[in-house]
Amino acid sequence: MSGFQFFRPGDLALVLLLIAAPLYAIFQLNGAPGNDRQVIVEIAGQQQYVFPLQNNKTIPLDSFTRPVILQIENGSVRISENFCPKKICIQTGAIENPGQMIACVPLKLLIYIQAESGAEKSRQIEAITG
Amino acid sequence: MKPLPDNALPRREAHLAALVVLGLILFLFEAFIPKPLPWLKLGLSNIVTLIALYWYGPLSALMVSLIRILLGSLFTGTFLSPAFFLSLSGGLLAVLAMILLFRLNWFGIWGVSMGGAAAHQAGQVLTAWLFLFRNPLVLNLLAYLVLYSLISGTLIGWLGFLIINRLKKEFNF
Numbered sequence: 001m002s003g004f005q006f007f008r009p010g011d012l013a014l015v016l017l018l019i020a021a022p023l024y025a026i027f028q029l030n031g032a033p034g035n036d037r038q039v040i041v042e043i044a045g046q047q048q049y050v051f052p053l054q055n056n057k058t059i060p061l062d063s064f065t066r067p068v069i070l071q072i073e074n075g076s077v078r079i080s081e082n083f084c085p086k087k088i089c090i091q092t093g094a095i096e097n098p099g100q101m102i103a104c105v106p107l108k109l110l111i112y113i114q115a116e117s118g119a120e121k122s123r124q125i126e127a128i129t130g
Numbered sequence: 131m132k133p134l135p136d137n138a139l140p141r142r143e144a145h146l147a148a149l150v151v152l153g154l155i156l157f158l159f160e161a162f163i164p165k166p167l168p169w170l171k172l173g174l175s176n177i178v179t180l181i182a183l184y185w186y187g188p189l190s191a192l193m194v195s196l197i198r199i200l201l202g203s204l205f206t207g208t209f210l211s212p213a214f215f216l217s218l219s220g221g222l223l224a225v226l227a228m229i230l231l232f233r234l235n236w237f238g239i240w241g242v243s244m245g246g247a248a249a250h251q252a253g254q255v256l257t258a259w260l261f262l263f264r265n266p267l268v269l270n271l272l273a274y275l276v277l278y279s280l281i282s283g284t285l286i287g288w289l290g291f292l293i294i295n296r297l298k299k300e301f302n303f
Contacts, residue, residue: 006291010236022273029270
């Protein structure tokens with residue numbers, strides 16, 4: 001035993017591993033900001049639409065009898081118009097990262113971001129681990 | 131009250147018991163600090179596990195860790211709750227990782243501490259993922275927690291280093 005030490009060479013390797021592995025995982029699960037990201041629109045639990053996040057677009061959702069409009073711009077998405085009573089979904093503002101979501105409860109509308117590569121990874125993880 | 135004679139209680143058990151008590155104090159102390167996020171703890175009480183490891187070895191560290199977690203959950207009323215199992219799995223994985231790194235000899239106390247901190251988070255998240263939320267985003271959280279554990283691991287490792295050095299002088303080991 002070479003004595004009681006705070007630092008030994010192995011520590012460096014460990015630190016690098018503990019920095020690199022998480023960063024890699026974050027990149028894999030989320031995709032680079034702006035790229036590979038998709039907007040998923042779910043209505044009543046069913047995935048209805050998928051839009052790329054990079055393309056600026058104004059999208060009226062025609063699943064509803066009255067106007068509900070998505071605005072995709074600058075790598076983020078928000079609801080710009082809705083006929084729901086409380087407009088909480090509009091107040092939620094814009095989302096841009098996987099994991100964030102906009103919800104409109106009365107319309108059973110759910111909008112969230114997914115990374116294209118992340119979606120692949122998620123499905124792979126689900127498939128492997130059941 | 132007359133003080134106990136020197137041979138009344140084996141020294142090692144007395145020291146380990148003291149470490150458990152200290153760990154509990156630190157644990158309860160931490161419980162009262164407001165935290166930005168529920169899982170972002172400093173993990174101060176892990177320092178006693180580290181001390182037990184370098185002072186009396188792997189088995190002692192394991193005992194100190196498990197007893198500390200058990201008593202801590204009894205004191206805070208979380209025994210057998212989901213939080214308890216998260217804490218237990220995290221703590222268990224952490225001690226095992228620390229023992230492994232300790233035995234391998236390529237790592238200083240800094241590495242041992244960081245490995246323990248990271249393993250702690252991994253154990254908690256894995257348990258949460260297996261038994262609570264089956265969502266790949268949870269692994270995302272793990273990534274951030276591991277990055278954070280580098281800081282807490284370094285802090286605990288450094289404190290442990292200072293304390294163990296003093297203990298070495300005092301108790302000759």
